[in-house]
Amino acid sequence: MNRVADSAARAVVLLSGGLDSATALAWARREGFATYALSVDYGQRHHSELQAAARVARAQAAREHRIMRVDLAGIGGSALTDWSMALPEHSQAGIPVSYVPARNTMLLALALGWAEVLGATDLVVGVNAVDWSGYPDCRAEFIRGFEALAALATKAGVEGARFKVHAPLIAMSKAQIIQSGLQWGVDYAMTVSCYRADSDGRACGRCDSCRLRRQGFNAAGLEDPTRYV
Amino acid sequence: MNRVADSAARAVVLLSGGLDSATALAWARREGFATYALSVDYGQRHHSELQAAARVARAQAAREHRIMRVDLAGIGGSALTDWSMALPEHSQAGIPVSYVPARNTMLLALALGWAEVLGATDLVVGVNAVDWSGYPDCRAEFIRGFEALAALATKAGVEGARFKVHAPLIAMSKAQIIQSGLQWGVDYAMTVSCYRADSDGRACGRCDSCRLRRQGFNAAGLEDPTRYV
Numbered sequence: 001m002n003r004v005a006d007s008a009a010r011a012v013v014l015l016s017g018g019l020d021s022a023t024a025l026a027w028a029r030r031e032g033f034a035t036y037a038l039s040v041d042y043g044q045r046h047h048s049e050l051q052a053a054a055r056v057a058r059a060q061a062a063r064e065h066r067i068m069r070v071d072l073a074g075i076g077g078s079a080l081t082d083w084s085m086a087l088p089e090h091s092q093a094g095i096p097v098s099y100v101p102a103r104n105t106m107l108l109a110l111a112l113g114w115a116e117v118l119g120a121t122d123l124v125v126g127v128n129a130v131d132w133s134g135y136p137d138c139r140a141e142f143i144r145g146f147e148a149l150a151a152l153a154t155k156a157g158v159e160g161a162r163f164k165v166h167a168p169l170i171a172m173s174k175a176q177i178i179q180s181g182l183q184w185g186v187d188y189a190m191t192v193s194c195y196r197a198d199s200d201g202r203a204c205g206r207c208d209s210c211r212l213r214r215q216g217f218n219a220a221g222l223e224d225p226t227r228y229v
Numbered sequence: 230m231n232r233v234a235d236s237a238a239r240a241v242v243l244l245s246g247g248l249d250s251a252t253a254l255a256w257a258r259r260e261g262f263a264t265y266a267l268s269v270d271y272g273q274r275h276h277s278e279l280q281a282a283a284r285v286a287r288a289q290a291a292r293e294h295r296i297m298r299v300d301l302a303g304i305g306g307s308a309l310t311d312w313s314m315a316l317p318e319h320s321q322a323g324i325p326v327s328y329v330p331a332r333n334t335m336l337l338a339l340a341l342g343w344a345e346v347l348g349a350t351d352l353v354v355g356v357n358a359v360d361w362s363g364y365p366d367c368r369a370e371f372i373r374g375f376e377a378l379a380a381l382a383t384k385a386g387v388e389g390a391r392f393k394v395h396a397p398l399i400a401m402s403k404a405q406i407i408q409s410g411l412q413w414g415v416d417y418a419m420t421v422s423c424y425r426a427d428s429d430g431r432a433c434g435r436c437d438s439c440r441l442r443r444q445g446f447n448a449a450g451l452e453d454p455t456r457y458v
Contacts, residue, residue, distance in 0.1 A: 070339075071298040101345035105382045106338040109331050110299075116330035136387045145381040152374040153334045158365045 008034040010120035011166070012111045015039050015065070017053030018193045019213055020169055023181035024126035025060045027168045030184050036118060037062040038111050042070040042103075048201035052192040059187060068110055104137035108146050108165065115163075116154050123150075124166045130173050143167050174216030182222070189225040202229045237263040239349035240395070241340045244268050244294070246282030247422045248442055249398055252410035253355035254289045256397045259413050265347060266291040267340050271299040271332075277430035281421040288416060297339055333366035337375050337394065344392075345383050352379075353395045359402050372396050403445030411451070418454040431458045 011033035015021045028035050037057040039050055050067055057065035104127065111123045127138040136142060143165050150163035157163060169177050181188065193213045194203035203210050205228045217224035240262035244250045257264050266286040268279055279296055286294035333356065340352050356367040365371060372394045379392035386392060398406050410417065422442045423432035432439050434457045446453035 069298075069300040071300075101384070102338050102342035102379075102382055105341060105378065106335065109335040109338045112334060113331035136384055137382045139381070142378075142381045145378045149334065149371075149374045149378045152368070152371045153331055153366045155330070155365055 008032055009122060010034045010036060010063075010115075010118050011122035011124050012036045012038055012115045012118065012120055013062070013124040014107050014111055014126065015053045015057060015062075016126075017049040017051070017056060017191060018126075018209075019174075019181070019188060019191045019216075020126035020128055020177060021053075022056045022060070022126075022186050022188070022191045023177050023184070024124050024166075024168060025056060025062065026181055026184035026186045028122075028124045028166070029060050029062075033122060033124075035060065035062045035124075036114065036120070037065040038114055039065070039067045040070060040107055040110055041067055042106075048197045048199055049192045052190055052201055055190045056186075059190060060185070066114070070106070070110075102137070104135075104142065105146070112150055112154065112163070116156055119156075121156060121161045121163045122166060123163070124168070126169050127167050128169045128174075128177070129171065138170070140167070140170060143170070173219065174212055175219035178216050178220045178222060187225075189227065193226075198229055200227075202227045204229060237261055238351060239263045239265060239292075239344075239347050240351035240353050241265045241267055241344045241347065241349055242291070242353040243336050243340055243355065244282045244286060244291075245355075246278040246280070246285060246420060247355075247438075248403075248410070248417060248420045248445075249355035249357055249406060250282075251285045251289070251355075251415050251417070251420045252406050252413070253353050253395075253398060254285060254291065255410055255413035255415045257351075257353045257395070258289050262351060262353075264289065264291045264353075265343065265349070266294040267343055268294070268296045269299060269336055269339055270296055271335075277426045277428055278421045281419055281430055284419045285415075288419060289414070295343070299335070299339075331366070333364075333371065334375070341379055341383065341392070345385055348385075350385060350390045350392045351395060352392065353397070355398050356396050357398045357403075357406070358400065367399070369396070369399060372399070402448070403441055404448035407445050407449045407451060416454075418456065422455075427458055429456075431456045433458060 011028050013025045013028050013035050015025055015037040016039060025035060025037060039053040041050055054065055108123060115123055129138050147163050147165050151157035192201045193209045195207040195209050196204045203226050214224055240257050242254045242257050242264050244254055244266040254264060254266060268282040270279055283294055337352060344352055358367050376392050376394050380386035421430045422438045424436040424438050425433045432455050443453055
């Protein structure tokens with residue numbers, strides 16, 4: 001059921017299937033965008049997360065949901081198979097070792113390509129600078145930088161269109177994200193945040209992502225609907 | 230045989246297997262970089278082009294050659310399967326219909342990710358603003374814009390590294406590219422430019438890319454080593 005008018009502006013929303021991106025999608029719907037949800041599978045997590053993305057896209061009445069696969073492994077296996085694992089030797093204080101080089105640049109580039117095909121100039125991404133403060137590509141400066149690049153990189157930009165990258169969660173705590181998402185109709189039981197979710201999408205309850213998520217529900221004073229193993 | 234010193238600065242070079250990128254790789258080698266060649270297969274051309282890329286990488290003594298696959302088709306087929314085909318209805322004077330939305334942004338994002346893993350801050354791309362003057366992401370403004378984004382997007386950039394995107398061919402004619410490449414040791418018989426190359430990498434001789442290439446050899450007063458069907 002899609003109640004968005006045919007004439008609504010289109011937005012491409014990056015949707016991982018986790019808590020933050022589900023909330024970002026709900027934000028875009030509430031803003032009146034006709035939403036086009038894009039999940040990029042670069043081998044990062046369990047297939048259950050992509051299934052969660054599909055459920056969330058349906059529940060939030062996305063016009064379309066696409067999954068693109070990016071095989072970072074190359075031929076013969078490599079550091080690119082798992083960029084984060086290649087990093088510890090270069091890691092510095094302040095930036096988590098789970099940082100994936102240029103990840104959000106790649107994700108936004110793919111979103112930008114689809115946006116241009118759709119005639120859209122709005123991109124939506126659920127990045128958050130509070131919980132992940134060490135990630136360079138989760139900062140407002142990066143978001144503004146990508147907007148500037150999009151204006152230079154595209155036919156639409158050259159013709160005068162102004163691309164906007166919306167990052168509505170960027171300054172929110174996890175508790176604020178959850179409180180907002182519930183107001184906007186997100187069913188968090190559908191989302192999968194766990195780095196080690198099982199094939200049914202049940203969370204381990206112990207990894208960093210589970211911990212942050214659980215703390216968010218606690219801080220918001222809300223019951224955690226996450227299905228744990 | 231790689232005569233580049235172990236201490237040489239590393240550069241990630243985008244290598245399609247065509248004439249321009251082979252020349253860009255040779256330029257990087259001549260500049261003294263230890264080269265890491267990256268081919269991105271987004272379903273754009275015949276497999277023979279990727280084989281050409283592998284041959285060129287070997288001949289130019291690249292330290293490594295990686296091929297990344299990006300499946301733009303998503304689930305169920307879409308305009309993304311062939312972005313260029315989705316565009317004619319939006320096309321405007323001055324920008325060729327063969328323009329692929331956000332292509333160079335995506336390619337450079339993947340190169341940037343590998344560069345960060347390698348500890349490299351130099352990227353090399355064979356874009357050219359003369360033959361393809363209508364492409365927004367082949368212009369110097371775009372290249373400078375990507376450098377600015379890379380500084381914001383990466384751990385290295387935040388820590389003060391200055392990323393450089395080298396586009397040594399950007400202002401050259403096809404004839405100048407060929408003349409330079411021959412000086413730098415490129416064997417153009419290895420490269421495949423044709424949009425419809427057969428499985429042996431033999432060119433059709435009639436498509437736009439073949440036409441530009443042939444004109445380049447003619448203008449340079451050089452014999453065309455291209456293998457035609």
